[in-house]
Amino acid sequence: MRNVTKDNITDVFMGYMGEDTNPRLREVMQSLVTHLHAFAKEVNLTHAEWQMGVEFLERSGAMCDAERHEFVLLSDVLGLSSLVDMINFKPGGTSSSVLGPFHISGAPPLPIGGDLRGDLDAPVLLAQGIVKDTDGQPIAGATVDIWQTAPNGLYSSQDPEQGTYSFHGIQTTGADGRYAFTSVKPVEYEVPTDGPIGEFFEACGRHAWRPSHLHFIVKADGFRPLVTEVFPDDDAYLDQDTVFGVREDLVMSYWHMPAGTFPDGFALSGSVDGPYLQVDFDLTLVEA
Incomplete structure (x- = not known):
């Protein structure tokens, strides 16, 4: 095409795609390029702004490795990750x-009632619930991948003082569908701001804080995998999560349990003398 103009360039792009292009890829690319070209025309994008955007993406890519996923973080703070979820x-x-x-993939097995807290001098959190189907029936053999921050607000991949799988574990439910473990109360934290995303926050006048939460990936044969997180109802950042992750049904309550009531069946049973926190939260899977 010799006579490419700002009015026909989108159609020309689509005309360059081969006849054997995957139909879904064609659909996605047509919509993507249509919106991208329309955006550039709508804001009268300048060369300097285009160059700044390219450099931002290049620097984001340069920060990505096995432990740091700056592009995932970019998707999160733009609300794209949550939009795809919804x-x-x-x-x-x-x-x-x-x-x-x-x-982090490959976390070690954590027995039902197992402990993630270890030797930390921090209040005990007891978390438990049932993995069930939409009819309320427990699901046996479901895997529950659990991870969270340490009390310093860092995940193990951010903190050289922690072991690789600190505050990570995978449980497999029995016939009762139950998961249960002890840990420490997660804390609110700032997402990393030492890279391009930090510059984005500063330019937009946004904070980088997330409410405290527990992460779960739940899988079972015959069901859609569930990637989710649960949030306490008293967190200061519950209504201003910088990655838009909070949903009404993911808000839970910590129960303040008195001393002398810690139940049997946990790795810490018999060794928790004082008060502790407890959360009961069921996880419901939808059939595939």
Whole structure:
């Protein structure tokens, strides 16, 4: 095409795609390029602004490795990750929420009633619930991948003082569908601001804080995988999560339990003398 103009360049782009292009890829690319070209024309994008955007993406890519996922973080803070979650949500199950950039694959098995707190001098949190289907029946053999921040607000991949799988574990439910573990109360934290995303926050006048939360990835044969997180109802950042991850059904309450009431069946049973926190939160999966 010799006579490419700002009015026909989108159509020309589509005309360059081969006849054997995957139909779904064609649909996605046509919409993407149509909106991208329309955006550039709508804001009268300058060369300097285009160059700034390209450099921002290049620097984001340069920060990505096995432990730092700056592009995932960019998707999160733009609300794209949460939007994709909501588009693909199937009614009847627990809402999905952002995976975030700090999940580590291959966490070790954690027995039902196992402990993530270790030797830390921090209040005990007892978390438990049932993995169930939309009819309320427990699901046996479901895997529950659990991870959270340490009390210093850092995930293990951010903190050289922590072990690789600190505050990470995977439980497998029995016939009762139950997961249960002890840990420490997660804390609110700022997402990393030492890279391009930090510059984005500063330019937009935004804070980088997330409310405290527990992460879960739940999988079971015959069911759609669930990636989610749960948030306490008293967190200061509950209504201003910088990655838009909070959903109404993911808000839970910590129960302040008195001394002498810690139950049996946990790794810490018999060793918790004082008060502790407890949260009960069921996770509902939708059939595939």
